[in-house]
Amino acid sequence: MIFKCSHTTRYTYEGPVAHCLSEARLTPRILENQRLLDWSLAVEPKPGSIISRKDYFGNDVSSFAVLEPHDRFTVTATSTVEILPPTAELQLGPSWEEARTMLTRCDQPDLLEASEFTWESPFVPWLEDLSAYANAVLLPGRPLLEAARELMQKIYREFQYKPAATSIETPLAEVAKTRRGVCQDYSHVMIGVLRAHGLAARYVSGYLRGDADFQGAQASHAWVSVFVPGLGWVDYDPTNNVMPSTGHLTIAWGRDFGDVTPVKGITIGGGKHELEVEVRVTPKQH
């Protein structure tokens, strides 16, 4: 299935910004079941140049500077992405304890790479509460795949989706306590719980297809990917209680939100600003 995506980020400033330097992670990743057919980035006012590179996690980064004074700043990424259906049913794989042991040994390249996602990170600190949250789910000998799925369901059931309740600055401890938040918070909670038990979990940013009844379809979305030794990375969306397949488009991944912020920039001047983000994902029929 082919999708057309557009992702617009617009800043309106109170006063003029003299100079701004930005970084965007807005390029869909190329994956086994995801093809990137077309992509472009438009920045207004026009920057001198747009420089592309890959970051530590292999995400595409575009950086650019606007050197003329401006009071509006718009970044629009448009892409055409083809999503292929999963090729095979998932096997059950190892128990969560076995997975943990393998990640500690990390004697295979993929295990070593995954082990990077077992530690604390700036937005996902180790929390006693989160460690205990898994007790009902991580039963002895249970396959990791199944345990993670139940953890996702548990978070979906016990947390309340509340767009205004949190911001980027809300610490995870507070989210864990109030049990309210948005996709970013749901994902950080699930990652925190798994990492507290030595399991590898990463934060994925992306889009949801707009025609399905999903929470968070109008903005950029986030979910969780769990490393299951032998099977590879398996995605879980605790905000919508689904295991993503053809409805989720992957943009970038990292340890937490901080590694994959879609658009960030340093401005000189400008005063207060207003921010609008608009994401559209529409199926393209041939």
Added chain:
Amino acid sequence: MYKVTQSSTLQLKNSAKDSLKIDHRSYEPNPAFWDEYQGLDGSVRPHWAQFAECMSEMGATEFDRRWQSAQQIIRNNAITYNVYGETKGAERLWPLDPVPLVIGEEEWAHLEVAIAQRAQLMNAILNDCYGPQNLIRQGNLPAELVYANPNFLRPCHGIPVPGDVRLHFYGVDLARSSNGQWWVIADRTQVPSGAGYALENRVVAARTLPNFFNQHSIRPLNSFFAARRHGLLQLAPGNRRMVLLTPGPYNETYFEHSFLAKTFAVPLVEGPDLTVRDQRVYLKTLEGLEPIDLILRRQDDSYCDPLELRGDSLLGVPGLLGAVRAGNVVIANALGSGLIETPAHQAFLPGLCRKLLGEELRLPSVATWWCGQPVERNYVLEHLEELIIKPTFPRFGLKPVFGADLDQKGREALRRKIEARPTHYIAQEPVALSTAPVWTEEGMSPRHIMLRAFAAWDGHNYAVMPGGLARVSQSASSLVVTMQHGGVSKDTWILGRPEQTPFARLMLDEGDTTLHSPVVTSDMPSRVADNLFWLGRYAERVESMVRTLRTVLPVLAGEGDVIHNLTLEAVLEMMVAYTYLPKTVLKSPMGEQLHQLESMLTSMIHDPAGISSLGFNLKQMRQAAWPLKERLSSDTWRVLHQIEMEASQPARPFLGKRPASLQSKLDQTILLLSAFAGLLADSTTRGHGWRFLEIGRRLERGLQTMELLSHGITGPNSEPAHLELVLLVADSSITYRTRYLTMLRAQYVLELLLFDETNPRSIAYQLVSLTELYDKLPHRDGAGLWSLEKRLALKPLAAVRLSSAEELLQPEALEKLLSQLREDLYDLSEALTGRYLSHVMPSRLVSA
């Protein structure tokens, strides 16, 4: 005992030192520790013999006298360091002990090789972790020590580093245990501090004890700094233009930053002085943007680039990492090098050294166990009471715990914490630090000692500083050795002939004679010019305020001024015009008038909160001056400090007394302000910086005089009392009398204070100065055309020159001209700051 007293000076108690003999038998170190000076049998160690001889030749009295003069050098050079936790900007004089630490030639030869090896090893580890990560893949280094390390900066992975050098400068803390063995206590790989202080210690010691240096063969330090500079320049691309990046004057070792900048003859800059355009780093100067090729940084890794590293950092340079990635700038040490400062790495160094260098590690680290390994964890849990427990990754607020200091309960709690998250803890064996003599009132006395040694990349190898920064504990019993907790430093003498080092020739080879005669760089960062501009404005505002207050004060005392015709009424009217007092005061009974005037004066002098108070403006003045620290002479700085002290004394109500003390205080402040202005004029070269200071001053004086005239001159028949007040506040009363020899007349007062281009207090004088100053600033405008700023500077001057006093005494004419002039000056100020200082704006992070 030497003490650091409240007034930040080292003082020596007066005692009858003359009777004191230098008697080595009175030096009694505790035999449980190694003593640097003396063996267990009480004999002086051979490498100290010459020092001991020099000491007894000189005698205690002379030694002490010289020591006093050494402290004068410290004061004169304003060698300071900042103490965290005290008020911002609290600094102390650098505490130095006159007795050096002496290390013998042969012993140092071993240490030198070992320190260089360690620097090389650290560099190799960094290159691997920020490159292929083979050490982790092959199990030589636990993955967690890199991946979970907050100092592992992923954006720095794979950045290019010329010559594979990430570690250009390395510091290592050494200590000697009771068997005489040297151990490494800590590695400093991010922004090692202390080398500048070590050099400054040497300068002081060499001036204090020249005869010691004549009789000893003490290896000099200069060649090491030459080697370091050489090594840096080898790696820099382009024109090899270098700056030293400091986090700013509040940093603990800011003195050292400014000292090193002078030593290397490079500009000292803060993050906001630099900007990145098209992946190139530029210094913002008054002349425009100057490309920079090499940044010697003293700012921590994570604060260097708010775009890719810590977003909350205001100190950094947005886009810096991008410039590094593009190969356009070299940063020393490379960003991310803080990774291996974590003590947990020390447990793995012997294996890493064999693997990476194919050699045995020459200098052992103090025994270290990482609890992430089962065998090590068990050892630690069984020996808690003998060990120091530290977090694996140092974080703010987490302190090392001495197991011996804990009771049974405390140890149990610690044990549970370690068992819950073993990978988060390491344990180290405490070292029984050796002792060395310090100079006290009673003669020499033992103190525990640590040595920070340094190595620098010289272009081919790591050169080791033949010396170091020795630090001793505060008291004989204390084992805590840190400058933050009252420790004292020492010069370190490495015996041996200077020819031994291949770097002694470097300076000549390079034709580099600038090392100790820094060239004057024309790069005036815009931020500095901005600070000078505001310093000028505030200094002038304060001066004008003090003059006003001082003029008004005698009226309050009811002193019939016999020379001047001041009246209470004239004073009140002017204070009302300034809106310092409400209009109603004019109709109040005299007692009430005096009362209101008194409370107005009190709060203007003492209340630090009010924006029109003296205290507030003095604070602003000091704030503008503070970032200019290394550009102001120590005398200037002292005067500024004194002015502030005067102002910060608590309010004392008059209580019906004659306010004579207040009067003398204001007189004193005026004197200090003149001293400040004079010192500035005397000690500042007439560069662009000076021009901005002057522009600020002239602009403010112009504005103040305009305000004074508009409140004081009401028409051709202004009362003498008012005119007198105007002349006194403008400090032109005597000039008037010598020139006009007549009664006070509004027309003449205007001539003197508005038109006279030779009177330094007149408006015309300020306007002429402003155009002259502007002409000397750097211009990039088309030839033959007047710039906007030039036109704005000439406009008010022309307006004044084309007016006459008679015209202006017509109703409202003066007010009209003055308000136009005021507007013109504001426009000029805006145009100048926009043209020259516009990059001085705060940046911030936005994300979505």
